[in-house]
Amino acid sequence: MYFIDVILPIPLKQAFTYHVNKDEAAFLKQGMRVAVPFGKTKIYTGIVYQVYANNPPGYETKSIDQILDETPIITATQIRHWEWMADYYMCTLGEVIRAALPSAFLLESETIVMLASEKEVDESDFSDEEFLVFEALQHQSALHINDIRSILDRSNVVKVLQTMLQKGVIQVQEEVFEQYTPKLKRYIKLSAHYSEEENLKELLDLLTRAPKQRAVLMTLFMLSSQQKRPVDSVTLQKKSDASAAVLRSLLDKGILEEFFIQKDRIEYSGEDTAAIKTLNPAQEQAFEEIKTSFETNDVTLLHGVTSSGKTEIYVRLIDELLDSGRQVLYMLPEIALTTQLISRLQNYFGERVSVYHSKHSINERVEVWKNVLEMQQKARIVIGARSSLFLPFQNLGLVIVDEEHEPSFKQYSPAPRYHGRDSAVVLAQLHKAKLVMGSATPAIETYHNAKTHKYGMVTLKKRFGNVLMPEISLIDIKEKHRKKQMTGHFSDVLLEEITEALDNGEQVMLFQNRRGFSPVVECTTCGIAPQCPNCDVSLTYHQHKNELRCHYCGYHMIMLQSCTACGSETLDTKGFGTEQIESELRVLFPEQRIARMDQDTTKGKYAYAKLIDALENQEIDILVGTQMLAKGLDFRNVSLVGVMNADNLLNFPDFRAHERSFQLLQQVSGRAGRTQKRGRVLIQTYNPYHQILQQVSVNDYEGMYKQQVEERYQYQYPPFHRLIKITFKDKNQYKMQQAAAWYGQALELKLEEHVLGPVAPPVARIRNKYIANILVKVPKTLSLKKTKSYIAGVQRSFNSLKEFSSVRVLIDVDTF
16 A cells, blocks of 8 residues: 655644555655645645655545646755754744745635636636536635535545636635736737728828827827837827827727737846946955855855945846856845846846745746746746745755845744745755845844854945945934924924925935824823724824724724713824824925835835836935835935934834844935935934944944944843744733743743743733743753754643643744
C-alpha cells in the first residue's frame, strides 16, 4: 500500500497521512496539490510533503479526493525555507503555507465562490457539471464549496472549480473589504465599412455639417498614421478637444467602433529600453566595494544618505546578474514604493519585470507565481512587498532589500509573524545568492551586524549630483504659542516658507503621523470623551465622513451633536490629524491644489499610483500625509518638508521609539531638495532640545547609533538580547489574567529573571478581548533554540488545561 503525507493550511503541527493507489503514488511528487477530506464534512487543498510505500500509521487512513496539479507548484527549496520559518517563528508549517500561497491555490469547504464580474461566457464550452455550477450562481450570488458538493452530488468538486477558475468564469472571495475588476482600456477605430477607400468620400460628405465630429475623425486619422498602436478614447478626446457626447454620437452612427483591451497592472509599452545610466565616481566606488564585499560576505549593507542614488547601484548589480540567467528579488516595505520603482526598472529591463503584492488580484498573483516557477523571461526580476519572498524561485542570484529598517517588513498578524528582511537572508543562503540591504538610516541590529563584520558594509555619503543635504530647522512651538505666532497648527516660520516655496513654483510636503481630523472629541463640561465599545481607546473624528471611528477594530458612528454623559453641546476636538491639516491648508491657501496621502485615501488598487503620478506631474502643490511619505519616494520638485509635530513620535512606550523617530524624521527630510536646489525641512516641536531632534537636525546617525546601543546594552534589548513576546487574549478578563499568570510562572521555573510580565499593554482591550503580554529576553549566553523548545513545552502543557481552552496565545519571535 502507498501513502502520502500532506501538509494542510491549518494551525496544526503534524502532517496528515492519506492512502493512494500505485499509479497515483508514481505520479505524485513533493510540492503538488491534492484535494483531501478532513473531518466529517470539510475538504482542503493540501500540499504533498512525501510519498512512501508501507510503514502505515497506527490509524485507518482516508483516500485523497483528487490530484490538482500535473507538476509541483512548490519547489524543494521553498519547503526548506518554510520549514525554517515555522521552526524559527514558532508556528506551524500549515500557517506558513496559508500565508505563502495565493488563495486561489487553496480551495476549501469554507471558500466562497462567485461569478466573475462582467465576464462574457461561452456556455457551449462547459461540461455538464460546470454548467450546473454556473446555473446555480445565476440564481444565487455566492456559494460555499459544500453547497456545490450538494448541487453536483459528489464530494470531489475542487477540480471542476479549478477549471472554471482557469476559464475566468468564477472567482473566489478573498479581500472582503475590496473587490476590484480588471483594468480595461477603451480604444477607438474607424468602422470596417468606412475603412474602405471608396466609402471614405461618402463619410466626409456626411460630416460636412458637423465640424466637431469631423475634427474627431481627422484627429483619429492623424494619430493612426503617427503611431502603430491603437488609439485610446481619452487621447482622442484630448487631442481633438471634443466632448464625450461628440464621440458617443459617432459611435451611435456606426462611423466609429469601440473596443476594450485588458491592461496589466504593470504595463510595458514594448518600446526600446534605455541604456543604464553611468554611475558617478561615488556610486561607482560603492558598486565596486559591494562586489568586493560579496567575495567574502553573502550579505552587504549599503548605507547611503537619502537621494544618494542607491537605486542606480541596484540597477547595475541586476544588469550584471541577468547575463548569468539567474533571477532577482527586489523587496520593498511599502506598496506605494513599487508604484514608483516599476517604471524606473521597466525603463531599463523592459518586460523582464514582474510585481507581486497584496493589492494585486488573486489571478494576477497566480500568474506571477507560475511565471516565476517556469523561469519565464517576464519574471526574471520580481519587485514586491514582504510576501514576494514566498515565490517559487528556481535560480535566485540576487536579493535586494531596500529601506531595510522599515517596520513594515514585519508581519504582525496572522502567523507566521516573520520579518521579511531576516527571512530574505535565509532565502538567499538557501539559493547561494547574494543579498544587499539598503538604507539611509539602517536598523540598529543591521548596523550592529555590519560593525561586528557579520555583514559587509559600504557607505555612500554624498547625494547624487553633489546636492547638499537639506537644511533642517527646529521650531519651538511652545514659544510660538506664548508669543501668539501660531495660525491653527502652523507657526509663522512654516507659513512663510510654504508661501515662498509655492511662489517659486515648488512643491511642499507636510508630515503628521496621525490620520483623521482629531484623535479625541471631548465634552468641555464634564470631560467625557466618546470611547470605542469594543476597545480601550477613544474614537477618532473623521470630518470627511462626519463620523467617529476606531482605528483598531473599525467601529464607527455618526459624529455626536451632544455629550452622551451630560447632554451638553460643548463638544471640542483635541489633537490633530492629517485631515485637520488639510482643511486648515484649504483656508490658508485657497488657490493651491492640496492632496492627502494616508490610509483613508489610498484604499483603492490604483490609489497610490494616482497620487504619486499627480505629484510627479506637478498637479499637486501641497501633499499632506502620514509615514507613507517617508518611504523612499523620489519627487524632483519638492523643496520644502514640514513636520507638524515631532513629539508624538518621541513620547511612545517602546524601546525603539527614539530609533524609529530618528529614522522617520530623517527619511521624511530626505524627500526635500533632491535636485540642484538645497531643500528645507522645518520640524515643529515642544521640545527642540531633545537629543534625537538635535541628532536629526545635523544628520548624525552615528551619534544616535552609539547612544542607542549603549542604552540597549544596559537595559538588555536587541541586538544584545533576543526578544520573544507572548500575548494572551480572552473576552473574560479574569480568565485571561489567570492564564497569563500561570504561563509566566511556568516560564520562570527555568528562565528565571529573563521573564518580564505579564503586564497589560497601553491598549489593554481590542475587539472586546482583554490583552496581557509576557516578554522573554534571551541573552547571547542562553541558547535561543533551547529557550524556544522550553516555551513550546510550556505551550503544550497550557493547551492541555481545560479551564484556559478559550484563551488565545500568540508567540512573536524577534518582536518589533
